[in-house]
Amino acid sequence: MKPLGSIRRSFAPWADPAAKPYIVFENVSKVFGDFTAVDDLSLSIYEREFFALLGASGCGKSTLLRMLAGFETPTRGRILLDGQDLVGIPPYRRPVNMMFQSYALFPHMSVEDNIAFGLKQEGMPKAEIAKRVTEMLRLVKLEAFAKRKPHQLSGGQRQRVALARSVAKRPKVLLLDEPLGALDKKLREETQFELMDLQQDLGLTFMVVTHDQEEAMTMSDRIAIMDKGKVCQVATPAEIYEAPNSRFVADFVGSVNLFEGTVARREGSAAVIEGEGITIDTDNGSDAPAGAKVWYAVRPEKIKVSARAPEVMGPNTAEGEVWDIAYLGDMTLIHVRLPDGRVVRTSQLNRQRVVEEPLTWNDRAWISFARDSGVVLTR
Amino acid sequence: MNRWSRFNIISVTLGFAFLYLPIVILIVFSFNESRLVTVWGGFSTKWYGTLLSNQGLMDAVWVTARVGVISATIATVLGTMAALALTRWTRFRGRLLFSGMVFAPLVMPEVITGLSLLLLFVSLGFDRGITTVTLAHITFTMCYVAVVVQSRLVSFDRSLEEAAMDLGATPTRTFFAITLPLILPAVVAGWMLAFTLSLDDLVIASFTSGPGATTLPMKIYSQVRLGVTPEINAICTILIGIVSLGVLTASVVNKCREVQRRRDEQAAMRA
Numbered sequence: 001m002k003p004l005g006s007i008r009r010s011f012a013p014w015a016d017p018a019a020k021p022y023i024v025f026e027n028v029s030k031v032f033g034d035f036t037a038v039d040d041l042s043l044s045i046y047e048r049e050f051f052a053l054l055g056a057s058g059c060g061k062s063t064l065l066r067m068l069a070g071f072e073t074p075t076r077g078r079i080l081l082d083g084q085d086l087v088g089i090p091p092y093r094r095p096v097n098m099m100f101q102s103y104a105l106f107p108h109m110s111v112e113d114n115i116a117f118g119l120k121q122e123g124m125p126k127a128e129i130a131k132r133v134t135e136m137l138r139l140v141k142l143e144a145f146a147k148r149k150p151h152q153l154s155g156g157q158r159q160r161v162a163l164a165r166s167v168a169k170r171p172k173v174l175l176l177d178e179p180l181g182a183l184d185k186k187l188r189e190e191t192q193f194e195l196m197d198l199q200q201d202l203g204l205t206f207m208v209v210t211h212d213q214e215e216a217m218t219m220s221d222r223i224a225i226m227d228k229g230k231v232c233q234v235a236t237p238a239e240i241y242e243a244p245n246s247r248f249v250a251d252f253v254g255s256v257n258l259f260e261g262t263v264a265r266r267e268g269s270a271a272v273i274e275g276e277g278i279t280i281d282t283d284n285g286s287d288a289p290a291g292a293k294v295w296y297a298v299r300p301e302k303i304k305v306s307a308r309a310p311e312v313m314g315p316n317t318a319e320g321e322v323w324d325i326a327y328l329g330d331m332t333l334i335h336v337r338l339p340d341g342r343v344v345r346t347s348q349l350n351r352q353r354v355v356e357e358p359l360t361w362n363d364r365a366w367i368s369f370a371r372d373s374g375v376v377l378t379r
Numbered sequence: 380m381n382r383w384s385r386f387n388i389i390s391v392t393l394g395f396a397f398l399y400l401p402i403v404i405l406i407v408f409s410f411n412e413s414r415l416v417t418v419w420g421g422f423s424t425k426w427y428g429t430l431l432s433n434q435g436l437m438d439a440v441w442v443t444a445r446v447g448v449i450s451a452t453i454a455t456v457l458g459t460m461a462a463l464a465l466t467r468w469t470r471f472r473g474r475l476l477f478s479g480m481v482f483a484p485l486v487m488p489e490v491i492t493g494l495s496l497l498l499l500f501v502s503l504g505f506d507r508g509i510t511t512v513t514l515a516h517i518t519f520t521m522c523y524v525a526v527v528v529q530s531r532l533v534s535f536d537r538s539l540e541e542a543a544m545d546l547g548a549t550p551t552r553t554f555f556a557i558t559l560p561l562i563l564p565a566v567v568a569g570w571m572l573a574f575t576l577s578l579d580d581l582v583i584a585s586f587t588s589g590p591g592a593t594t595l596p597m598k599i600y601s602q603v604r605l606g607v608t609p610e611i612n613a614i615c616t617i618l619i620g621i622v623s624l625g626v627l628t629a630s631v632v633n634k635c636r637e638v639q640r641r642r643d644e645q646a647a648m649r650a
């Protein structure tokens with residue numbers, strides 16, 4: 001099978017059976033009272049990987065990081081770092097640093113003292129500390145603020161100090177809990193690329209928590225989608241987007257149309273699905289046997305909308321009316337309502353400035369998609 | 380309607396007079412030339428001079444100062460530890476009993492505290508003196524320190540300590556580098572409170588002290604029974620001066636820091 005998505009990646013240790021994972025969560029559970037925050041979770045992360053945890057609020061992302069940093073002890077299971085079991089090792093002896101969701105800057109210390117704190121604990125010589133601090137300040141562009149106290153900084157500046165402080169010790173693994181939460185959109189995008197460069201330059205392993213999917217897609221090598229303390233899928237951004245393994249993942253990342261139906265026929269990997277008002281002919285039919293109930297997931301941008309009926313009304317086509325339409329500049333969102341009332345979401349890239357036959361509300365419209373545009377989901 | 384009606388003015392004046400007139404009279408008469416406390420004989424500071432040569436009074440001042448400093452310091456250490464235990468380990472066995480025991484002296488009548496300590500010292504065969512007074516003061520001021528420090532600790536952001544440990548600081552280093560500096564204002568306030576309480580205590584000191592360990596309040600009380608002298612007025616004026624200076628400095632420092640912080644924050648928002 002050809003690789004998915006529009007980027008070819010050369011870094012893919014997870015696909016190499018000989019590669020040894022660097023961080024391993026082995027059937028880890030964390031129970032608070034009678035609430036299970038992390039539920040029998042297993043995960044492998046490779047050296048120099050930029051790994052993102054993506055999930056709704058309260059799904060256990062921070063708890064997972066805190067267990068790796070040593071602030072929470074797993075109720076069950078174990079965590080290995082470079083082959084070594086971490087259970088029983090206190091946080092101050094783990095080669096792991098964390099950037100806190102709340103930054104946790106020391107309010108009584110200046111910016112430079114905050115950054116130097118970890119280095120002092122190591123017993124690094126004074127001259128070297130000064131050099132490293134200067135280097136870090138330059139990295140986060142805060143040279144002018146070295147003498148300030150945290151409360152004299154803006155939210156974005158505080159975030160950068162927190163980042164510099166956690167990177168200063170050159171930890172093997174850097175854990176970042178919502179590192180860019182407080183930044184506005186523009187600064188956020190810039191900082192995303194800065195983080196990626198930083199990770200490349202220092203050769204660190206990053207584990208980032210976020211609930212912004214675009215951020216996770218931009219920065220990471222692989223993403224783990226979490227729900228209620230469990231991992232739903234671990235894959236590259238392209239695989240998560242183009243080949244989600246469940247309706248939850250498909251729906252959580254980006255926008256998706258789900259057609260429910262039963263498998264009518266199968267031939268190798270090809271399948272014909274009989275849905276309500278639409279017949280779907282696909283060449284990647286999962287392994288669902290004939291007669292099974294399945295969902296066909298197809299992304300809005302993979303669906304073509306046309307004001308004219310196709311020559312043959314074969315499979316993968318349906319007729320409806322334009323229900324809603326929104327012009328976003330780079331693309332136009334068109335919602336098409338099928339006769340049975342279902343609304344299909346589509347997005348059309350505006351490649352031309354002048355469109356031959358622009359659509360409007362209540363127009364007749366025909367949707368169609370190619371055989372390989374979607375995936376068949378069994379759960 | 381005028382908020383400062385005549386009734387209001389009168390009641391406020393009376394209230395303040397009731398509170399402060401005795402103190403004002405005491406201060407004024409400490410500068411009285413005459414030996415008779417109730418008769419004004421002209422302005423003089425001679426009683427402040429004779430004070431220094433009154434050996435009995437000076438001994439009492441020395442005892443009080445020593446008891447105050449030592450007991451306040453030990454009570455601050457113990458009270459801070461108790462507050463830490465109560466806020467940090469919220470689920471240890473016997474926590475309720477422990478917190479009850481720490482805070483009981485707050486509401487215990489002083490006479491009972493004094494009497495029970497006296498009985499304890501007698502049954503242990505301790506010689507009553509400066510040590511027993513100090514011990515007694517530690518016992519009853521510790522809970523005040525614990526209350527003051529605990530109120531600061533409940534709003535303390537634990538992630539600061541986690542961050543310090545994450546950066547490689549052991550729990551001990553974390554306490555001295557992060558926790559203590561941040562709760563220091565409360566610890567200092569607790570110390571001052573403990574010192575003031577010790578300074579002013581008459582009841583417990585009377586129960587637990589022995590020969591050669593007369594504290595200033597005890598000395599003043601026993602002298603007053605023989606008649607108020609201008610010397611007593613003078614020493615009381617000095618005490619009032621010390622206490623007001625302490626309170627004033629604390630509030631001015633606090634105010635300045637508050638103003639400075641607000642200005643910094645505004646500057647940061649603009650940046």
Ligand SMILES: Nc1ncnc2c1ncn2[C@@H]1O[C@H](COP(=O)(O)OP(=O)(O)OP(=O)(O)O)[C@@H](O)[C@H]1O
Nearest residue numbers: 032035037055056057058059060061062063064211
């Ligand atoms: N110390 C604790 N005691 C009890 N419950 C806790 C504790 N810490 C976390 N939880 C619970 O565990 C769940 C997961 O929390 P966690 O902080 O890991 O969520 P999260 O995925 O990081 O969410 P967010 O995106 O909002 O930060 C939450 O429901 C939370 O209430």
Ligand SMILES: [Mg+2]
Nearest residue numbers: 061062101177
């Ligand atoms: Mg979180």
